[in-house]
Amino acid sequence: MPVPALIIRDLRFSYPDASWALSVPHLQVEAGEHVLLVGGSGRGKSTLLQVVAGLRELGSGSVEVAGMRMDTLRGAARDEARGRSIGMIFQTFNLLHGFTALENVFAALMFSSMPAAEHEHRARTLLSTLGIADADADVDRLSVGQQQRVAVARALAARPALVLADEPTASLDPENTETAMDLIQSACRAEGAALLCTSHDPSMRARFARIESIDAMIAGGAR
Amino acid sequence: MSAKTLTDWQIVMRSLRARPLSTWITIGMVATSVALLLVLFGMRTAARGAFDRGSGNIHLLVSADPSPLVAVLNGIFYANAPSKPIAWSKYQSIRSAFPYQWAIPTQQGDSYRGSPTMATSTDFFSKFEPVAGEPWKLASGKFFERPFEIVLGAAAAKASGLRLGQEVFLTHGSGASREGSEPDEHAGHVHTEFPFKVVGVLEPTGSAHDRALFIDLESSWILHAFDRRERAGISGATTAADLEDDDRKITGILLRLPTRAGSDASAAMQQQFDTLRRDTAIVVAQPAQQIQKLFEIVSNVDGIFIGMAVVVLISSSLSTMLALYNSMAARTRQIAVLRVLGASQGRVFGLVLTESLVITMAGALSGIVLALLGGIAASAWLKASIGLVIDPTLDPRSTVIVLGGAVALGGIAGILPAWRAYQVPVADNLRPAA
Numbered sequence: 001m002p003v004p005a006l007i008i009r010d011l012r013f014s015y016p017d018a019s020w021a022l023s024v025p026h027l028q029v030e031a032g033e034h035v036l037l038v039g040g041s042g043r044g045k046s047t048l049l050q051v052v053a054g055l056r057e058l059g060s061g062s063v064e065v066a067g068m069r070m071d072t073l074r075g076a077a078r079d080e081a082r083g084r085s086i087g088m089i090f091q092t093f094n095l096l097h098g099f100t101a102l103e104n105v106f107a108a109l110m111f112s113s114m115p116a117a118e119h120e121h122r123a124r125t126l127l128s129t130l131g132i133a134d135a136d137a138d139v140d141r142l143s144v145g146q147q148q149r150v151a152v153a154r155a156l157a158a159r160p161a162l163v164l165a166d167e168p169t170a171s172l173d174p175e176n177t178e179t180a181m182d183l184i185q186s187a188c189r190a191e192g193a194a195l196l197c198t199s200h201d202p203s204m205r206a207r208f209a210r211i212e213s214i215d216a217m218i219a220g221g222a223r
Numbered sequence: 224m225s226a227k228t229l230t231d232w233q234i235v236m237r238s239l240r241a242r243p244l245s246t247w248i249t250i251g252m253v254a255t256s257v258a259l260l261l262v263l264f265g266m267r268t269a270a271r272g273a274f275d276r277g278s279g280n281i282h283l284l285v286s287a288d289p290s291p292l293v294a295v296l297n298g299i300f301y302a303n304a305p306s307k308p309i310a311w312s313k314y315q316s317i318r319s320a321f322p323y324q325w326a327i328p329t330q331q332g333d334s335y336r337g338s339p340t341m342a343t344s345t346d347f348f349s350k351f352e353p354v355a356g357e358p359w360k361l362a363s364g365k366f367f368e369r370p371f372e373i374v375l376g377a378a379a380a381k382a383s384g385l386r387l388g389q390e391v392f393l394t395h396g397s398g399a400s401r402e403g404s405e406p407d408e409h410a411g412h413v414h415t416e417f418p419f420k421v422v423g424v425l426e427p428t429g430s431a432h433d434r435a436l437f438i439d440l441e442s443s444w445i446l447h448a449f450d451r452r453e454r455a456g457i458s459g460a461t462t463a464a465d466l467e468d469d470d471r472k473i474t475g476i477l478l479r480l481p482t483r484a485g486s487d488a489s490a491a492m493q494q495q496f497d498t499l500r501r502d503t504a505i506v507v508a509q510p511a512q513q514i515q516k517l518f519e520i521v522s523n524v525d526g527i528f529i530g531m532a533v534v535v536l537i538s539s540s541l542s543t544m545l546a547l548y549n550s551m552a553a554r555t556r557q558i559a560v561l562r563v564l565g566a567s568q569g570r571v572f573g574l575v576l577t578e579s580l581v582i583t584m585a586g587a588l589s590g591i592v593l594a595l596l597g598g599i600a601a602s603a604w605l606k607a608s609i610g611l612v613i614d615p616t617l618d619p620r621s622t623v624i625v626l627g628g629a630v631a632l633g634g635i636a637g638i639l640p641a642w643r644a645y646q647v648p649v650a651d652n653l654r655p656a657a
Contacts, residue, residue: 046654050650050653053563055562055563055649055650056650075567076567076568076569076570079562079566080565082563082565083565083566084565090653090655091655092655094556094559094560094563094653095560096557096560096561098240098241099229099237103229103233106228107229107234107560107561107564108564108565109228109229110229110230111564116228117227119227119228119229120227120228154564158565166653170655171655
């Protein structure tokens with residue numbers, strides 16, 4: 001039985017002085033499973049992804065990614081675990097400007113457990129699969145669509161068990177949203193990675209077999 | 224050829240190249256301050272070397288100047304003509320009182336177009352070495368052998384343009400009056416009655432002697448005897464036969480004491496120094512000691528210059544810190560992305576610290592090259608223009624100290640920006656820009 005990509009137990013997180021808190025008694029994402037996390041803007045979807053990625057300290061509970069307790073890790077150990085087990089895709093891609101497409105993928109690989117000798121083959125193959133013909137082009141010279149492909153390639157480069165996609169289509173029109181989601185989901189399937197994707201776009205629901213609502217994970221005052 | 228992977232070093236270099244103006248200006252500032260420090264250290268060493276040259280293989284210098292330091296400045300560096308003479312009889316009594324290796328009489332006071340003249344014996348060229356271990360060498364001609372022959376120091380020859388066989392007239396006194404001009408009682412007067420024939424030009428020695436012209440003692444005495452006879456209303460030619468005891472005066476004695484074979488030091492130095500000091504009519508100086516004293520006097524000024532250069536180096540480090548610190552504001556997203564990808568806080572701290580060290584190292588190495596090239600150019604110019612020999616190579620110890628200091632300061636300068644990078648809140652910097 002494959003290890004689940006994500007198990008959250010009794011998670012509680014709140015910002016200082018906030019009147020509400022994230023409260024997740026149990027959330028499990030199986031290996032390779034695609035889950036959509038829905039809810040309106042500002043409801044805490046991004047915060048939950050950041051807590052899962054270990055970028056915010058949870059108040060209580062546990063977060064287990066690919067069998068590894070992220071919440072018990074500290075400092076460099078947590079950073080290393082994130083680099084190896086989690087890929088992240090952002091609404092604005094967050095590529096490294098001034099670097100090539102290839103180097104952006106290398107940036108994810110340099111913190112992974114993959115031997116350096118394999119980096120180039122892995123990065124070029126991934127970029128080629130995702131339709132980037134000129135891997136040595138500066139990302140600033142690529143189209144928005146190509147930049148998104150580079151961002152997806154970077155998220156999958158280290159062969160993570162879990163990909164966290166934070167509103168990846170929020171700034172796209174419906175046509176490009178379809179294209180982008182096709183790309184993200186097909187790439188995750190091809191790599192065997194689980195996907196936890198957030199969106200406030202109702203049209204996304206049709207793409208996912210499993211949908212979770214952030215509203216069910218909020219405790220405390222109304223937001 | 225494209226990269227096979229990405230390394231921390233490539234990230235550092237890419238980051239520096241992303242803001243070329245700031246990077247190059249900061250490197251330039253570090254380079255300038257390092258070069259300035261090295262040049263000042265080099266000048267101090269070169270000045271010391273230039274002062275050490277000139278006293279050569281002298282153990283003691285006797286004169287009638289007011290102090291030993293003045294005696295050295297006048298007798299070896301031609302600062303001024305000694306004001307008080309020493310009688311020839313005093314020279315003879317000193318020479319006969321101790322078995323010196325040699326005792327060379329010198330007389331200063333005359334000049335040629337502002338260049339000082341030293342009247343001395345032929346021992347000056349055969350026994351005295353202007354730089355220990357480096358005897359006089361002739362560029363052309365020969366040393367003087369008889370009265371009214373003159374030998375030119377390298378710089379004096381270059382400045383005057385005189386050539387072998389030409390005749391010159393010396394000026395009584397150190398003024399700069401020119402041949403053919405009216406006598407100037409303040410500047411001295413030109414002895415047109417006594418032409419001196421240029422018989423030799425010396426190779427440069429890198430010492431003050433290069434600025435001087437050398438004649439034999441008897442010639443100088445005859446000039447003064449002529450003046451005495453003229454004041455007494457005696458006309459006609461003046462020759463050696465007209466010299467009186469009062470004409471036979473000198474202004475200095477260069478002494479070398481007996482030494483053991485292979486050694487420059489003399490066991491009799493202190494005893495003989497004390498013996499000569501008892502004579503209140505003269506002063507006796509150990510040139511090396513007086514040069515050390517001179518450097519102690521000027522060390523405060525020297526220290527101020529070095530201090531200023533250190534301040535400039537610190538300023539350039541502050542510039543490095545500010546340039547990096549200010550760049551952090553534009554790089555928080557990049558740092559946050561690297562953190563998301565798995566970079567630890569320590570690794571990000573190291574990347575920024577490395578940037579500071581790279582800037583400082585590049586600046587320091589450029590500064591060393593700048594100082595070296597400047598030193599070579601300055602050395603060539605000084606040798607060509609005034610015959611001053613200065614070693615253009617950088618003192619390895621000073622270079623290592625300056626390089627180490629610059630890199631240490633660069634490391635310190637990088638700590639604050641690196642700390643800022645260390646503390647970048649990752650989640651807050653991944654949000655879409657407003």
